[in-house]
Amino acid sequence: MDDFLLRALLGGVGVALVAGPLGSFVVWRRMAYFGDTLAHAALLGVALGFLLNININLGVVVVCVVLALALVALQQQRRFATDTLLGILSHSTLAIGLVALAFLEGVRVDLMSYLFGDILAMMPADLYWIYGGGALALTLLMAIWRPLLSLTVHEELARVEGVPVVAIRLIYMVLIALVIAVAMKVIGVLLITSLLIIPAATARYFAHTPEQMALLAALIGAVAVAAGLWGSLQWDLPAGPAVVVAAAILFFAGPYWGARRC
Amino acid sequence: MSTAPLVARQPLLSAEAIGVDFDGRTVLDGVSLQLYRGDIVTLIGPNGAGKSTLVRVLLGLLPAQRGRVWQAPGCRIGYVPQRLQIDPILPLTVARFLTLGIAAPQRRLQALLDEVGAGQLLMATVSTLSGGELQRVLLARALLREPDLLFLDEPVQGVDVTGQSELYALIGDLRQRYHCAILMVSHDLHLVMAATDEVICLNHTVCCSGHPERVLIDPAYRRLFPLAPAGLALYTHHHDGLCDSCHLREPIGDN
Numbered sequence A: 001m002d003d004f005l006l007r008a009l010l011g012g013v014g015v016a017l018v019a020g021p022l023g024s025f026v027v028w029r030r031m032a033y034f035g036d037t038l039a040h041a042a043l044l045g046v047a048l049g050f051l052l053n054i055n056i057n058l059g060v061v062v063v064c065v066v067l068a069l070a071l072v073a074l075q076q077q078r079r080f081a082t083d084t085l086l087g088i089l090s091h092s093t094l095a096i097g098l099v100a101l102a103f104l105e106g107v108r109v110d111l112m113s114y115l116f117g118d119i120l121a122m123m124p125a126d127l128y129w130i131y132g133g134g135a136l137a138l139t140l141l142m143a144i145w146r147p148l149l150s151l152t153v154h155e156e157l158a159r160v161e162g163v164p165v166v167a168i169r170l171i172y173m174v175l176i177a178l179v180i181a182v183a184m185k186v187i188g189v190l191l192i193t194s195l196l197i198i199p200a201a202t203a204r205y206f207a208h209t210p211e212q213m214a215l216l217a218a219l220i221g222a223v224a225v226a227a228g229l230w231g232s233l234q235w236d237l238p239a240g241p242a243v244v245v246a247a248a249i250l251f252f253a254g255p256y257w258g259a260r261r262c
Numbered sequence B: 001m002s003t004a005p006l007v008a009r010q011p012l013l014s015a016e017a018i019g020v021d022f023d024g025r026t027v028l029d030g031v032s033l034q035l036y037r038g039d040i041v042t043l044i045g046p047n048g049a050g051k052s053t054l055v056r057v058l059l060g061l062l063p064a065q066r067g068r069v070w071q072a073p074g075c076r077i078g079y080v081p082q083r084l085q086i087d088p089i090l091p092l093t094v095a096r097f098l099t100l101g102i103a104a105p106q107r108r109l110q111a112l113l114d115e116v117g118a119g120q121l122l123m124a125t126v127s128t129l130s131g132g133e134l135q136r137v138l139l140a141r142a143l144l145r146e147p148d149l150l151f152l153d154e155p156v157q158g159v160d161v162t163g164q165s166e167l168y169a170l171i172g173d174l175r176q177r178y179h180c181a182i183l184m185v186s187h188d189l190h191l192v193m194a195a196t197d198e199v200i201c202l203n204h205t206v207c208c209s210g211h212p213e214r215v216l217i218d219p220a221y222r223r224l225f226p227l228a229p230a231g232l233a234l235y236t237h238h239h240d241g242l243c244d245s246c247h248l249r250e251p252i253g254d255n
Helices: A001-027 A034-051 A057-075 A082-102 A111-115 A123-143 A145-153 A156-159 A167-189 A189-203 A210-235 A238-261 B053-058 B094-098 B106-115 B129-142 B159-179 B189-195 B212-216 B217-226
Strands: B013-021 B025-035 B042-043 B066-072 B077-080 B149-153 B181-186 B197-201 B207-211
Touching: A001 A123, A001 A145, A001 A167, A001 A189, A001 A210, A034 A057, A034 A082, A034 A189, A034 B042, A034 B159, A057 A082, A057 B013, A082 A111, A111 A156, A111 B077, A123 A145, A123 A156, A123 A167, A145 A156, A156 B053, A156 B077, A189 A210, A210 A238, B013 B042, B013 B053, B025 B053, B025 B207, B042 B106, B042 B159, B053 B149, B053 B181, B066 B129, B077 B129, B094 B106, B094 B129, B106 B129, B129 B149, B129 B159, B149 B159, B159 B181, B159 B189, B181 B189, B189 B212, B197 B217, B207 B212, B207 B217
Parallel strands: B042 B181, B042 B197, B077 B149, B149 B181
Antiparallel strands: B013 B025, B013 B066, B197 B207
16 A cells, blocks of 8 residues: 555544544534534634734644634524534635635635645655644543533533533533544544534444444544545545545445444 | 521521622622521522522522632532433443442342432433433432432422322432432422422512422412412412511521
8 A cells, every 4th residue: 555545544443532532512503614613714724824924734633722812702692503603704704714814915826725734745744743632632532521511511501510610611512623633634514514424324324322423433434544544545535525525425424324233 | 388487596507698690681689598407498580680690699699799618618419400301322330420420339220220210211311311301310410419408409300290290209209318408400490389388489580489289379479470370279379468578487597
């Protein structure tokens, strides 16, 4: 197997293993559009990176984290539902990003490479980021697992029972913003948002506990990555979209397979 | 009975002159109440009277703009929220749901579910439970903490009439067994009469309060619930015609 393909497989599987458990909470908390919102905000990060002459990746990470914090703050008031807030933040950050880019005369930004990174162009350094950062993210998620699950089920009940609701939610949002921001650069926004949501939804057909769902989501994501890359090699398909298609096929096949097992 | 605290009996929770405004609209004003161990106090009032808001203030979920809430130190609280909707995409068994707050061995969970009449549900998926089953499971989760104070917000919502009286009988039993104070919210006095010691009739302020049978014939109660069946038509209420908000006795806490 070629080196670049092996790296793509290792990197993609690494991201899938992290995305499964994190993505389970994304679907449980009905935040499926958070990833897309962050992707739009990333454009603003790129623009700020150029304008302020700082590292572009740093710009993206900072803007994503700020957006996550803003969302937590806005969720404190109860007038607007989360999906409304996500819509507002998503489009306004995209627009601000476009406005900011207009100030950059003579700078041509290849947005595509920032937003739709290429899994086949994975570097060895990217692998360190994925596995190091991923292990850290999963450790943190495990540490807040129970209180996060509790507040996902009923926030006020969790508060009465002594869960530091705002702190836990804050940690989770920043965690997921960081994972998306880093993964976006390496494997592309389409791939990371898909790996968060589709395998988690597929896992629901087979899981009986939240933990089973998180583990199965990680495995299903890894299978989708392998299958997608295989298809890409076999039929010369674009690698990222092929992985997403593989994940979608697993999702639509899930109920039939699940039904047969029963 | 409205236990007039002649003897120095420490309340578990005491609220004094609570006031809450939402967008300049007064939701609660000058509401005082005290909860004593072993008592069941029922909060009744029409929709939008501020019942759930008061419960949220007492639980510390919502800050009161006026007044203050005092809680006995070390007082453990159990809470049964009005609504709990679990998305079917979250696979959660009842056993797991019960232990989200604190860990407990399976045997204890089974005993608790048996106690609230939901013994067969330990391994059921929460999102598939009926309204009555869910209320019993929520009650079990609150009891797992061995509460000193139990808050029940509309505990019989979505339960049929037979189930309702069963649940109220159960709540009466729990008070004996756990020797806790219970505050529950209801919008039907007749159903809770048998199970309650004191009724507080709330419509932004305390309209009247006291023993359920006396509240039932209070003009303030009749004004709030004009269509409620006059269960005790034989009684004529002695009313001087001057007092508009008719306090059967002074609201607790004002003494």
